[in-house]
Amino acid sequence: MDAAFLNSLYLWLEWIVKALFLIVALLVGFAYTTYMERKFLGRFQNRYGPNRAGPFGLLQPVADGLKLIFKEELIPAQADKLIFVLAPIITVVPAWIVLAVVPFGSTIQILGRQISLSIAGDINVGVLYITSVTSISIYGIALAGWSSNNKYATMGGIRSSAQMISYELALGLAFIGPIIMAGSMSLNEIVNTQGRLGWFAIYQPIGFVIFFVAALAEINRPPFDMPEAEQELAAGYHVEYSGMKFALFMLTEYTKLIVISCLSVTLYLGGYQGPGVDQFPWLGPIYLFLKVIVLIFGIIWVRATLPRIRYDRLMAFGWKVLLPLALLSVFLTAVITILFSGYFS
C-alpha cells in the first residue's frame, strides 16, 4: 500500500470519527438540554423539576426517549403521507449539519496526526453555509404543518414560516458585523480575530443583542414560540405527530438551541478562545462548552421570565425595530472598521 492511499484512508477515518462524535455529542446534548431546561424551569417556578428517574432525575431523558419509542406512530388518514413522513427528516438534518463548520478548537495532536477540531475543516464561506442550511429547516416546519391537514398545524406552519423568514433578515444582518470585523467568512478566521482583538460582543453589543433576539425567534423559543403556542394552537405544526416523529421535532428544537448557542459563542463571544488556549489546545472545546452552557442557561432564563408576545407585535418588532437596528449596526461597524482600519486588521 502506498503512502497516498494510507493518508487518504486516515483522512476518511478522521472525518467519520469526527462526524460520529458530533452526532453522539448532539444527541446526548439534546437529551440533557431538555433535562437542564426542565430542571431550571422547575427551580425558576419554585418546583423541583424531574427528580424521580435515577439520581436527581438524571435518567429522565432516557425514560422520555423510551416512552416515545414505544408510542404508536399515527398518520392521519387525510394527511399527505409522503410529506408527512419527510417533514421531520427535513427539519432535523439541517440542524445537525450546521455545526460542521464551527471550530471547536484549534488543532490538536492525536496519534501523531494534526487534527483540526472542526468537522469540515476551515471552509472559507462558513457563514454563508450556516445561513443557507438553517433556512432549509423552515421547509420542514411549513411542510409538517401543511401535510397534517389540520387547521392548527397549518396555522402553526404558516406562522412559523412567516416568523422565521422575517427574523432571518435580522439574523443575516447580525452575521455581517463579525464578517466585516474579521474580514472573512471563515469561522476559524472570525474566532482567531476575536482571540487577537477580544470578543466581538464588546465591540458591537447591538449586533450581539440583535443576533440573540433573532436567534430566539429563529429557533422558536419563548418569547417568540409563536409556531407552537401551546395555549392557542395546541402545539402548532407538530400537533398531529406522535412517537418518534414527534421526538424528531423535539430533537430538532433542542439541537437548534445548542447550535444557535454555539454560533452565538463563535461569532460574538470568542468561540473557543480563552486564557491558555494557545499552550493547551484541548482547552478550546472546554471553553466553548462552558460558554454554550451559560448561553443555554440564559435562553432558559428568558423562557422562564417573558410571556409570549402577540403575533402582530412580533412581526412589527421584527420588521420595524430589529431590521433597522441591524442595518444601523452593520453601517456603524463598516464605518468604524474603515476609520480605524489600522487597529482592526
Added chain:
Amino acid sequence: MFVVELARGMFTTFRELFNRPVTIQYPEEKRPVRQRFKGRHGLKRYDNGLEKCIGCSLCSAACPSDAIFVEAGDNCDEERYSPGERYARVYEINILRCIFCGFCEDACPTEAIVLGDNYELSFTDRRSSIYDKARLIEPVPEGGNPTPQKVEPGIFTRSVPEMRNPED
C-alpha cells in the same frame, strides 16, 4: 423604559431560582391533614379492649350512599365483644360508594365509627374496596384485652356509654 422592565422581570425570576421549592415530595414527605379531615373510617374500642360498636345499624341507615352493611350478633358474658346486648358480627364499608360525608359518625350513638386521617385508599381490585371489620377496627389499646372477652356478669349491661360533648 422597557429594557428596565425586562431587567426587573429577569431579576425576579432569577431570585426565585434560589428559593426552596414549595413542592411536597409526596410519598416520602406527607403533609399532616386538618383536624376535622374526613378520611377512611375506623372502628374504635374502649380502653379495656371492648368494641364500641353495638351493631345498631344507625350508621347504615344514615348513610346517603348506602355504603355500610351491618349485621348484629348477640353478646353474652362468656363471649363479650361490646357492652350491651349486641355487637357487630359483620361490619363492611364499601369505600368505592362512600362519599366521606361523615353522617355515619354523626349517627353513631357510641362514637364507635370515626372518620380518620387515612386518605391513601388505592387498591388494584374491586374486592379490596370493601373494608370488613378486621380492616376497620383499631388495634387493642395497651392494657386492654382482645375481643371476645370473658367478663364478670352484670357489669357491661349498658350499651350506650355516658357521652361528652364533642371537642373538635
